[in-house]
Amino acid sequence: MHTTHRWLSILEGCLLVALGIHILNSARLLISGTAGIGMILQSFTDLSFGQLFFILNLPFYFLALRYMGWSFAFRTFCSISLLSLLTELMHRYLHIEVEPLFAAVLGGMLIGFGLIILFRHNASLGGLNILAMYLERRFAIHPGKTTMLGDVLIIIVALTLFEFQQVSFSFIAFAVMSSVVGRYHKPPEWAKTPEMKAVSA
Numbered sequence: 001m002h003t004t005h006r007w008l009s010i011l012e013g014c015l016l017v018a019l020g021i022h023i024l025n026s027a028r029l030l031i032s033g034t035a036g037i038g039m040i041l042q043s044f045t046d047l048s049f050g051q052l053f054f055i056l057n058l059p060f061y062f063l064a065l066r067y068m069g070w071s072f073a074f075r076t077f078c079s080i081s082l083l084s085l086l087t088e089l090m091h092r093y094l095h096i097e098v099e100p101l102f103a104a105v106l107g108g109m110l111i112g113f114g115l116i117i118l119f120r121h122n123a124s125l126g127g128l129n130i131l132a133m134y135l136e137r138r139f140a141i142h143p144g145k146t147t148m149l150g151d152v153l154i155i156i157v158a159l160t161l162f163e164f165q166q167v168s169f170s171f172i173a174f175a176v177m178s179s180v181v182g183r184y185h186k187p188p189e190w191a192k193t194p195e196m197k198a199v200s201a
Contacts, residue, residue: 009121014079016114017125018086020107020177025049026096027103030158030170031111031177032151034060034127040157048091050084057126063134064126075123076130083125100169108173112180 021035030036038052045052057080064073098106118124132146151174158167 006121009117010123013114013117014082016110018083020110022090023103024107027098027100032174036154050088054084060126060130063130076126079123080126104169104172108176112177
């Protein structure tokens, strides 16, 4: 029953994140982390977001295996694969039109709550979370600094490619997502061990 509950929760978390990303994509807005990089790269390739997101996370599996164990790496791989599939399905079958401000707030909230569910069930969507843990263990760099630097770099790159208003609304999505995770995420027991603290940071 515990295993069933965990995987149902991971599915629900991925659904929320996928819907949030789809809403942001529909308004041509960005989000932070690897997902944001995937959204930017869509401007330069014929690959879909789901395909780009899956490919971009491939290098991070080694770090997940090395520093967080097989169980976490497997759940993360499944979560990333599921999110990639769900975003593909939503892109094909769910067509919506939404104002940028509403998209930023709603999309950021959905992604934030989806991430909370994944974190609480010892899974993630890879990318900067895993990199932050590696840099903390290897070079004693605080995970918060890594994720903040990643977000700042995404904003800077976005400013060179997109209109200022579009980037401004994207920043609102960043802020809403961070606010939700910061206020509602309570690290579970597994996150209190030294090996897993960086994931919940």
